[in-house]
Amino acid sequence: MNNLIIAPLLIPLLTGVILLFLRKHIVAQKVLSMLSGLAIIATSGVLLGDVLTNGVGSYQLGGWQPPFGIVLVADSLSVLLVLFSSIILVATTLFTYKGLDLERKNYYYYPLVQFLLTGIIGAFLTGDLFNLFVFFEVLLMSSYALIVLGGTKTQLGESIKYVLVNVISSALFVTAVAFLYSMTGTLNMADLSQRIAEIGQPGLVTVVALLFLIVFGMKAAIFPLYFWLPGSYSAPPPVISAIFAGLLTKVGIYAIYRVFTIIFYHHPEITHQIIGILATITMIVGVIGAVAYNDLHKILVYNVVAGVGFILLGLSSFNEDGLFGGIFYLLHDMMIKAALFLLVGAIIAITQTTKMNQASGIIKHYPLLGWSFLVAALSLAGVPPLSGFFGKLALIQGGFLAEQYVFVGVLLLSSLLVLYSVMRIFFLVILGEDRLPETHNSGQIKGLVYPSVFLLVLSFLMGMGAEFVYPYVADATFTLLNPEIYIEAVLKE
Amino acid sequence: MEIVISIVVGILFMIGTYLILSKNVTRIIIGTGILSHGVHLLLLTMGGLKQGAAPLLGQEAAAYSDPLPQALILTAIVISFGVTSFFLVLAYRAYNVHGTDDMEQMRGLESDE
Numbered sequence: 001m002n003n004l005i006i007a008p009l010l011i012p013l014l015t016g017v018i019l020l021f022l023r024k025h026i027v028a029q030k031v032l033s034m035l036s037g038l039a040i041i042a043t044s045g046v047l048l049g050d051v052l053t054n055g056v057g058s059y060q061l062g063g064w065q066p067p068f069g070i071v072l073v074a075d076s077l078s079v080l081l082v083l084f085s086s087i088i089l090v091a092t093t094l095f096t097y098k099g100l101d102l103e104r105k106n107y108y109y110y111p112l113v114q115f116l117l118t119g120i121i122g123a124f125l126t127g128d129l130f131n132l133f134v135f136f137e138v139l140l141m142s143s144y145a146l147i148v149l150g151g152t153k154t155q156l157g158e159s160i161k162y163v164l165v166n167v168i169s170s171a172l173f174v175t176a177v178a179f180l181y182s183m184t185g186t187l188n189m190a191d192l193s194q195r196i197a198e199i200g201q202p203g204l205v206t207v208v209a210l211l212f213l214i215v216f217g218m219k220a221a222i223f224p225l226y227f228w229l230p231g232s233y234s235a236p237p238p239v240i241s242a243i244f245a246g247l248l249t250k251v252g253i254y255a256i257y258r259v260f261t262i263i264f265y266h267h268p269e270i271t272h273q274i275i276g277i278l279a280t281i282t283m284i285v286g287v288i289g290a291v292a293y294n295d296l297h298k299i300l301v302y303n304v305v306a307g308v309g310f311i312l313l314g315l316s317s318f319n320e321d322g323l324f325g326g327i328f329y330l331l332h333d334m335m336i337k338a339a340l341f342l343l344v345g346a347i348i349a350i351t352q353t354t355k356m357n358q359a360s361g362i363i364k365h366y367p368l369l370g371w372s373f374l375v376a377a378l379s380l381a382g383v384p385p386l387s388g389f390f391g392k393l394a395l396i397q398g399g400f401l402a403e404q405y406v407f408v409g410v411l412l413l414s415s416l417l418v419l420y421s422v423m424r425i426f427f428l429v430i431l432g433e434d435r436l437p438e439t440h441n442s443g444q445i446k447g448l449v450y451p452s453v454f455l456l457v458l459s460f461l462m463g464m465g466a467e468f469v470y471p472y473v474a475d476a477t478f479t480l481l482n483p484e485i486y487i488e489a490v491l492k493e
Numbered sequence: 494m495e496i497v498i499s500i501v502v503g504i505l506f507m508i509g510t511y512l513i514l515s516k517n518v519t520r521i522i523i524g525t526g527i528l529s530h531g532v533h534l535l536l537l538t539m540g541g542l543k544q545g546a547a548p549l550l551g552q553e554a555a556a557y558s559d560p561l562p563q564a565l566i567l568t569a570i571v572i573s574f575g576v577t578s579f580f581l582v583l584a585y586r587a588y589n590v591h592g593t594d595d596m597e598q599m600r601g602l603e604s605d606e
């Protein structure tokens with residue numbers, strides 16, 4: 001059973017390698033990508049059931065005892081994230097049938113996405129810090145290629161900045177690993193956790209912890225380190241932006257959650273307080289950006305930034321409710337952000353512009369698209385029957401329990417502004433008088449709306465059936481709050 | 494010995510940062526190269542620079558140098574090599590399309606008002 005843990009990692013890797021040889025056969029590429037996504041959904045579903053009944057699973061690569069070898073760890077949090085990533089892969093692959101030009105599909109779009117997924121899933125599953133770095137590089141390399149794929153002027157300019165920022169953050173990651181290795185002499189997360197608990201996290205280790213916060217914060221786009229994101233995420237075509245918005249920043253958030261609950265949890269009054277302050281400012285700048293722009297892409301991109309702030313607030317309150325809310329909101333956010341970017345991709349395909357004031361009245365010709373967007377917008381803001389509500393409710397409870405009244409106030413106010421920013425798109429572009437360009441016809445977006453509807457139905461079910469999701473997220477929270485479960489599962493004899 | 498190497502690493506970081514803050518793309522790429530040299534040297538130093546044989550069992554010495562940082566550096570070197578070559582080609586392509594290698598003039602989106 002434990003061998004299954006490596007399957008979600010091997011499936012996209014092998015699929016990606018096979019797809020490299022099928023460059024000219026687009027249909028075969030689509031089918032194989034789809035099958036790979038479904039296979040990962042199936043295996044991670046089985047793994048999820050297994051983790052809930054038998055506890056945290058671990059797989060020792062090459063049979064070497066940890067901490068000497070590399071170990072893959074499957075706890076509820078990482079398996080849930082693997083499952084949701086593969087769902088997004090399936091939805092975006094569906095979108096590419098009509099939503100991506102032949103030129104890009106011809107130049108290795110599908111294999112690159114598979115390699116991106118390999119890196120993401122590897123980062124979720126690994127139990128070793130340096131291995132985490134390597135998987136980060138795997139996903140970053142694929143994302144560099146995806147962001148510049150097509151080679152338009154905007155893409156080239158933005159990808160130079162994106163690559164530069166990530167090269168610097170990778171250098172800092174290796175620096176942090178080097179410092180931590182010189183202090184503890186190990187790189188295995190469970191072993192690190194034990195050794196740091198023995199010495200009680202002295203000041204030097206806290207400094208390294210903050211260096212890790214800077215590194216992962218650069219990937220996750222938290223407040224002073226988010227400046228690269230608005231440009232980079234608006235440059236590529238909508239389907240690639242959707243993959244990035246759904247998955248890439250979430251890997252950084254996951255790494256922050258993992259590192260600050262398993263390894264550096266001894267001085268929350270320093271580290272978690274700093275995370276709370278940064279998360280609050282991230283929410284503020286996110287919503288300011290979302291309200292300020294009249295550009296569809298920019299509004300969504302700044303909503304990604306605001307979402308990062310919401311999720312990190314759960315880590316800052318560092319109690320059961322806060323972490324539960326953070327994880328639940330993280331899962332909801334992955335699906336809703338991908339759905340919103342795909343919907344906006346469809347809207348742009350109709351209106352031929354990203355400006356809000358140049359076209360309106362979509363709902364008269366495309367009712368399904370219009371109403372889907374309304375559902376996505378309400379869910380993003382956290383209106384009760386939809387999935388965004390439960391996460392934010394638990395986040396607010398956690399914040400009150402930790403007596404972080406200012407943070408909770410900012411969270412509520414930001415939710416209001418998030419709602420305002422997306423409803424502005426709804427009222428100005430989707431409702432309103434009929435001002436669409438002459439060229440539009442209903443065949444144009446055929447099949448572009450269904451992937452988002454698929455994601456929205458899933459997120460609706462996640463909101464309505466929250467009691468089915470509850471045990472998995474609660475188990476993930478329990479493991480995060482009790483690192484000894486994780487350590488025992490990895491370092492068992 | 495560690496002190497001397499640490500100072501050298503600091504100087505490499507300094508030069509790297511200075512070059513990355515310049516306008517010219519080529520200078521920026523040279524800066525990232527120097528930065529990654531500094532990082533690799535730091536990794537080696539943090540593993541300890543005590544005397545010992547090269548990590549080859551055939552040498553049958555009493556003590557060996559730590560093999561783990563060397564493996565980590567080898568991994569980090571090939572990764573940064575791959576990224577740097579991609580970055581160089583990207584800069585070349587951007588130079589052809591934009592007609593400039595000045596980061597100030599390489600504004601991506603015109604719709605940024």
